[in-house]
Amino acid sequence: MRQVSVLFGGAAGDGVRGSGRLLARIMSRYGWRSFVYDDYQSLIRGGHNFSIVTSRKDEKVLAHWSRVDAVVALNQDTIDKHKDRLRENGVIIYDADRAKKLPQGVATVAVNASTIVREKRLAPIYRNALLMGALLKVLGVPLEEGLKVYEKAFGPETPNKQLLQQGYTLAEPPVSFNLSRGSAQPLPVLTGNEAVALGLLRAGLKVYLAYPMTPSTSILHTLAALQDRYGVLAYQPENEISVINMALGAAYAGARTAVGTSGGGFALMTEAFSLAGQSETPIVVVVSQRPGPATGVPTYTAQGDLAFVLNAGHGEFPRVVLAPGDVEEAFYMAADALNLAWKWQVPVVLLIDKHLSESPTSVEIDEGRVTVEEGKVVRSREELERLGLEAYKRYLITGDGVSPMALPGIEGVVVKANSYEHDEWGLTTEDPVEISRMVDKRMSKLPHIVEDLRARGPVRVWGDAGSRKAVVSWGSTKGAILEALRLMGGGFKFVQVRVLAPFPGEEVARELEGADVVVDVENNRTAPLADLVRLHAGVRVDGRVLKYDGRPFTPDELAARLSEVMEG
Amino acid sequence: MSVVKLKLDTGYKITWCPGCGNFGILAAFKRALQELFDEGRVRPEEIVVVGGIGCHGNIINYINVNSFGALHGRVLPVLQGIKLANPRLRPVGFAGDGDMLDEGISHFIHAAKRNADVTVILHDNHNFALTTSQKTATSPRGFKGRSTPMGNPEEPLNPDVLALTSGATFVARTFARDIGHMTRVFKEAIMHRGFAFVHVLQPCVTWFDTSKYYREAVYKVEGNDTSSLEEALELARRFYVDPGLRLPPRERIPIGVFYRVERPVYSDSFTWVRGPLAGDYSPVSVGKVLEELV
Ligand SMILES: Cc1ncc(C[n+]2csc(CCOP(=O)(O)OP(=O)(O)O)c2C)c(N)n1
């Protein structure tokens, strides 16, 4: 076996998500790559949660598969809901104190997990370790790999280690998958949100402000937990309006700053987003989408905010919108976002979604590829003198539209930023000539931004470069598309659009030109990318494969739908 | 400390109505700054003024110091962001009653609650002046604005009581026709460590001319116990503005520093932040964190 999928299921609070991630880490040590999908509800106790871990020997895996080889059930509900996902020769590992009804003809491993933890006076959450032990035996993964990960995750004294061992010893599985050790280096397992947090830090983030909103919240949690190590600040103000206005104050003062939210929170931020455009204050806004409108479906996924993000904020001003497709890209593009914001003094949106934000994935990250691009920041009087800018104007008109940005606090220098239309000094103006000059100044950055983005790879092409069938998409659908490509044995070219504003029309046109069939894949109902492709690349999309039930595509489902549209 | 002489005027043409109370605020603020500079207590480059949107907000164009023109209602978040990023700066906000107590009231309560180390000066003219006079949170009940021609149906809010009960550590009231009094109060507010709120009674000669009313009503308190919240609240509550500005005023209105105490500001808790976050663009390594996630 070179690929295996395991589903962990239970009620909210049972620790299912933790188990999914731990397995991914264990597999990573064993030379296997993993992708973890967490399906959980917006509640704290009860309901049904599950995690699917898909692991592959030696090679990357970018999506979870809907059929699984093993189900680890903390309760009866899990078996009832997921037994049909089991492949032939699949195994159910279950807490025999909590589940009694099992399907006929399926291999099972019973563990009296509830009884064992109760006798040890431990909380029910410890059942996970017992079942994990049994699972490792089924998989044929050495117990030692599990023990190492558990010690790293829970510390040397944790009772989890002993329970893992006990589960491994007790289990007498009727089958073993006999997975063999991979040769790949062990890799870290990160969610998209963790990658965003680390990418921002690497690129010099000093202030992160956010009001909690799923699925963006774990960026705040990650940075809050790391802030003392890095001497930075992660803080939660009273609401999203305060978040972004505070962020603009911090950035004006000279701190590399980002904020994070989901669609609803970004809706509250839009007036200040436009202020960032007007005042030319560098800011990164991470928007992690969930199904809307309004409160929508908080803990599920969607790509329904593309048109909103592209058009958010009144008035006309340049913006950059970046859409990473997987966890590795989330790291590099979060760093790009901060660098672009400071280099061009514009607001930058990093547009992700629940599926990318919250799916732990084995990743290879080379931080050496990221540098801090300062932009035209001026920190001292000497620097200003060197530039010949003693009579400092915050909005000096320059060749590329970007003015030197002096930080307030330099002796003899006055830095005036303004929400009103202003002259070069930053003083309010209503003069028609001044107004158009300033509008032109800001917009004149765009061609330079386009050039800059071109060097960062606004479009990536995967699969059969010479194929006359093309799939075009953006964001987290990348994983399922690449897996579908593999499942179908190739047969199409995948054009991944990584920059949505300014839209890389030329690049997209070049890649789609000459294709007989172009299929747009999106996790939404109205296919905004198809409109952008037509508008900016002049290419008409022939088919749309859309999904808007809060769930991400799985490779098998997507392969079937793609075949249908491409043949049809 | 060498004293840098900075021309405090921008030369920008002032667009307030002749006689507007804002002129007094501008004069007193410039005088307060000049005295603080001359006394060597503050350096000009440390000052950042943040203006809201309304007649009051235009003040940022008239003073030649660092400034940020914020959105309507959002003076306080911007002030706090500046201070977080660079604690060496002294951000001073100019807000309107509509601006800070209608549109942005949540920020006011929270800034006071966390005792953010910023100063905010409220130009209280009891109406939205720039939008040609509608009621605000501080308009008296019965106030006839253009959106309430039959009279404001709501009771006004008392900003000083709100500041005190929300946790502000410096609360003062002053009068835009008394430049000497304002100058003293502004200087104390700027030098205060913690959330300093200055309530300026600001006549709007065009829409709600409180000049005569306040001149008769206002009296200076001195020798009050500024460490007593009870006493401060008692003074703060004495604030009645007649909707028709009938004279003589029914009650007298105290002005002065009502409250001044020392309490930790929220950012004192950020002990891990060493030095200003602003201006530091050195790359950091996240390699160890990645290693921990293997
Ligand atoms: C979000 C938003 N809503 C409304 C306005 C319009 N507006 C501009 S100034 C103002 C009222 C100003 O009143 P106040 O804050 O009391 O200031 P004053 O003009 O009295 O100094 C309003 C409502 C705006 N600029 N922004």
Ligand code: SF4
């Ligand atoms: S309308 Fe009122 S507040 Fe505005 S400038 Fe005129 S007098 Fe001053």
